[in-house]
Amino acid sequence: MTFTLKQIRYFVAVAETGSITEAGRRLHISQPSVSAAIAELEDRFKVDLFIRHHAQGLSLTPAGARLFKDARSLLDHAEELRQGAVGLGQSLEGELHVGCFQTFAPIVMPRVIRAFAAAHPAIVITLHEHHVQGVVDGLAAGQFELALTYDLNLTEDLAFEPLVAMPLHAVLARNHRLAREKELSLEQLTHYPMVLLNLPQSRDYFLSLFSSRGLRPRIAQETPSFETLRGLVASGDGFAVMHSRPASQQTLDGRPVVYRPVKDKIRPQSLGLLRLMRIRPTRRSEAFAAVARAELRQNPA
Known part of the structure; x- marks a missing residue:
């Protein structure tokens, strides 16, 4: 037995308004869409949810009344989940995991983390130090959102922002x-x-x-x-x-x-910010990137 939150939302709107037409207006959708959703719920649950009154709208059956209470609770929990999920990406508090190439982690990360803590005291940084390939693997595995590393052997699915040239x-x-x-x-x-x-x-x-x-x-x-x-x-x-x-x-x-x-003509390695291109950056990671950008460009490693 499967159903969608959209169907439950339509059911609640009809129960509250007592009308397919009014529910459609509230939800800004067509009357047939609301009717189809209610009919599908009744078919899935094998029970009548409404009593249809000719020209007088609808009223809940006893089974519908019991479902209405639970449906309202479900929608409330769904909204809490939505707000929490938004917070995961948009809140400037909580925990942020950051990767860093291990040879220059002790050179740059203490001052970057110190500057970040001063600007965003509600965010806790968890640092992951790896070799170059370990940084890439950690990003792919979701261990951290972004990393400071060199532009060495990067693949097309990675987005790199150079910050400092390292000769x-x-x-x-x-x-x-x-x-x-x-x-x-x-x-x-x-x-x-x-x-x-x-x-x-x-x-x-x-x-x-x-x-x-x-x-x-x-x-x-x-x-x-x-x-x-x-x-x-x-x-x-x-x-x-x-x-x-x-x-x-x-x-x-x-x-x-x-x-x-070294006086040979060798391209300097770029120290910069690395992330997965397909992952939308959170506000926390964007805040860290801004601090790292300002700190390293002002005082290169």
């Missing part, structure tokens, strides 16, 4: 032989061992920068951790290449590193 830098120990140079080429770097960020897509991306120029770096260490990478660079004579550049040039164990621009 490539070499990371070196302060006492490295190349640290005195103002800028470096990838060819210069290949004379020294490399510490490679080993994350899905990131690893292949960094190696492709060398291979596309006929270069083959000598990989000494690999790590999925941005801070471990910097620590390994600081404690040896190797190098790393990164787009993310934190404000501090000191590793977690207190050793200094330096950053030098």
Whole structure:
């Protein structure tokens, strides 16, 4: 036995007005549409809901009167559900899940979240840190509404808004032989061992920068951790290449590193906002995007 809220709404309107014609006027629909809905309900429920009075309208049968009470309650609950569903998308309170590429999450997210909390204290941010592919997978799985990440290997079903251009830098120990140079080429770097960020897509991306120029770096260490990478660079004579550049040039164990621009013609990675194109953004996610936009463009990572 199936029925629709539209049919129940028509039934309630007829019960309240006592007239098919008046119910149609109230609902702004045709009289035949109302009559068809009532007839279908009676057929589905196997009971007469109204007594038809010639030229005097309709009145509820005992069964119709019982149904009327429940039908009104059902419509009230449906309206509560509608308002709640609207709130899911339009309310500026509640919880917002945000994804972020893990290498620059500690660089940009604390200040973005701090600025967002000041602007929208009724919204609680839940942060999800992933590698590049993990960010895309998390969006597809509905784990979060939007993310801050790089424009790396994006597919057509994703909408990306670039915010900050992140040029490539070499990371070196302060006492490295190349640290005195103002800028470096990838060819210069290949004379020294490399510490490679080993994350899905990131690893292949960094190696492709060398291979596309006929270069083959000598990989000494690999790590999925941005801070471990910097620590390994600081404690040896190797190098790393990164787009993310934190404000501090000191590793977690207190050793200094330096950053030098790579002078090869390499397109900067864009740090920006990513979402699924087919999903309409909520007011909460739009509010977060506005804060991230203002914060990062004013003070790039």
